[in-house]
Amino acid sequence: MLQDLLVVRHDGVAMTAAWFLAVYAMYVMTLVIRRVRASDRDVGIGWWVGGALTVGTGIWAQSFISTLSRQLPIQVGYLPAIVLAAWLPAVLICAVLIWSVSQVHQPVFKRIASGVLAALGFGFLTYLNVSAMVLQPEVAWSPVWLLVAFAVILVGSVLASVMLRRELLREARFLNQAGVALVLGSTLHVAQLLMLESAGVQVGAVCLSAQQLSGTYLDWLVSLIGGILLMGVQLCTILDTRLRGQHAQLVSSLQQAHTDLQVAAHRDALTGLLNRPGFEHHLREVIQSLDESGEAPVGRLAVMRINLDGFRALVNTYGHALGDKLLRQVAKRLLVLVRNTDAPARGDGEEFMLLLPSMPDQHAVAQLAHRIGLAVSQPCVINGEDVTITCSIGIALYPDSVTVEQLIGHANEAMLAASKAGGGVYCLHEPGMDISGAKQVEMQRDLRYAIQRGELALHFQPKLDAVRGGLVGVEALLRWTHPQRGPISPAEFIPVAERFGLIGELGQWVINEACRHMRLWLDAGLEIPVAVNMSAHQLREHDLETRIRETLA
Numbered sequence: 001m002l003q004d005l006l007v008v009r010h011d012g013v014a015m016t017a018a019w020f021l022a023v024y025a026m027y028v029m030t031l032v033i034r035r036v037r038a039s040d041r042d043v044g045i046g047w048w049v050g051g052a053l054t055v056g057t058g059i060w061a062q063s064f065i066s067t068l069s070r071q072l073p074i075q076v077g078y079l080p081a082i083v084l085a086a087w088l089p090a091v092l093i094c095a096v097l098i099w100s101v102s103q104v105h106q107p108v109f110k111r112i113a114s115g116v117l118a119a120l121g122f123g124f125l126t127y128l129n130v131s132a133m134v135l136q137p138e139v140a141w142s143p144v145w146l147l148v149a150f151a152v153i154l155v156g157s158v159l160a161s162v163m164l165r166r167e168l169l170r171e172a173r174f175l176n177q178a179g180v181a182l183v184l185g186s187t188l189h190v191a192q193l194l195m196l197e198s199a200g201v202q203v204g205a206v207c208l209s210a211q212q213l214s215g216t217y218l219d220w221l222v223s224l225i226g227g228i229l230l231m232g233v234q235l236c237t238i239l240d241t242r243l244r245g246q247h248a249q250l251v252s253s254l255q256q257a258h259t260d261l262q263v264a265a266h267r268d269a270l271t272g273l274l275n276r277p278g279f280e281h282h283l284r285e286v287i288q289s290l291d292e293s294g295e296a297p298v299g300r301l302a303v304m305r306i307n308l309d310g311f312r313a314l315v316n317t318y319g320h321a322l323g324d325k326l327l328r329q330v331a332k333r334l335l336v337l338v339r340n341t342d343a344p345a346r347g348d349g350e351e352f353m354l355l356l357p358s359m360p361d362q363h364a365v366a367q368l369a370h371r372i373g374l375a376v377s378q379p380c381v382i383n384g385e386d387v388t389i390t391c392s393i394g395i396a397l398y399p400d401s402v403t404v405e406q407l408i409g410h411a412n413e414a415m416l417a418a419s420k421a422g423g424g425v426y427c428l429h430e431p432g433m434d435i436s437g438a439k440q441v442e443m444q445r446d447l448r449y450a451i452q453r454g455e456l457a458l459h460f461q462p463k464l465d466a467v468r469g470g471l472v473g474v475e476a477l478l479r480w481t482h483p484q485r486g487p488i489s490p491a492e493f494i495p496v497a498e499r500f501g502l503i504g505e506l507g508q509w510v511i512n513e514a515c516r517h518m519r520l521w522l523d524a525g526l527e528i529p530v531a532v533n534m535s536a537h538q539l540r541e542h543d544l545e546t547r548i549r550e551t552l553a
Helices: 012-038 041-067 080-085 085-104 108-131 143-169 174-197 220-265 276-293 313-320 320-337 360-375 404-420 433-453 488-498 501-525 543-551
Strands: 298-307 345-347 353-360 381-384 385-387 390-398 426-428 456-464 472-481 487-488 530-532
Touching: 012 041, 012 085, 012 220, 012 320, 041 085, 041 108, 041 174, 041 220, 080 085, 080 108, 085 108, 108 143, 108 174, 143 174, 276 298, 276 345, 276 353, 276 404, 298 313, 298 320, 298 360, 298 404, 313 320, 313 433, 320 345, 320 353, 320 360, 320 381, 345 385, 353 360, 360 390, 360 543, 390 404, 404 426, 426 488, 433 472, 433 488, 433 501, 456 501, 472 488, 487 488, 488 501, 501 530, 501 543
Parallel strands: 390 426, 472 530
Antiparallel strands: 298 353, 298 390, 345 353, 381 385, 456 472, 472 487
């Protein structure tokens, strides 16, 4: 049976205010959800409770203003108890939505359940606000409009869950959050208007609560209360964002300060190189990575210890200021010679250290040591004066020396051996050096002066043609006759020369002497080919051919 219903007028200003509150409440909800999810447990619960109370109050105010926007041709009023009771489902709805969306992992059925629960809550909220207006006869609800309204509310709740969760995955930006709030707030407002439209008032109805809560400015008062609460929460989120930014900046500053302290603790203040603890730490990391990988290193890993010969005497004579300047210049020269992957460091006092993680082979290490020795021996201009100094270099190789302690200790033994030999040379550590070191040092010292004393000689071994029996050439063999020990086998002094970096000078003497004899024979009309034995170190010298041609000229 069709019933005659009163014509309802709508207050456009109140409807606009209700729509704005709905959008604003959804916007604040996006801000709250981020903090519930990003904060620790206790702080997150605080944001959850506070957000549910304030956003729920905003939704409650929005729903009540939407109800007030319907103007009937009769005097109406609302029971305060029912109006206030409608506040509870609004808060519960927001609590469910905020908690559900803020969870990182949640099953699909729980999301659906929370959406249905929110839809029922929104519908119950509107029902309570309408019921606060007691009419006789009662409100006539339209089932069709109710179904449409509930469908819209359900879609809006599911949409809210999806959009809010998706928004959380993106960077927090105002336009993104405002767009989500606009869609969700508008959907909520339309759903409530549809449900209010389903509540018809029959012709001749009388409002029994006309003397209760009513008034011209009631909608404005409710709007003001809801808006102030929402603005308060937004202000809290702004302050929270600033505090988080300051906290993040403070944490970053502390981390940077901690990093700077660690770097400073591992750096030498004078030269800017690694210090002894920093060098050992870096060497330990490199060896640990090799041990963990179980793979052989690419090339040879080497550790050098470089001691400046006579440095203490210079400091005692000219002062520490000159010594500091000299150390800085040596450090700069060292940096020019090494690669980016190498790790130069300053050890104790006048000592430098160098980690070479991937040298091609032992001869490449020896060549670098030779270049370092030449670079250090170049005069340093300090306070307008030339200061010349040499260095003794000790070298230890991995895996001949396995641990950090062994590498550094063996390099130190080799460096001491080079220093005892008179300085200005390098020495490769070999197993047994600690036992025969004194003998090697003594032999190396004598070998350095053997050329000047004329103790070296070339013996030419003829090479004969086995078929024709004629001379086809000679082989130059180096011999050393020690003034006290007598003839010394090349098998003894050649390894010492290689170990202490004298093989280059020794090999050059052999080339010069062999070429001198060839020139004498050529001048005498004898063309005799001469074969000279060369070490791998000599063959790596880029100017070898040029020096031979110059010697023969």
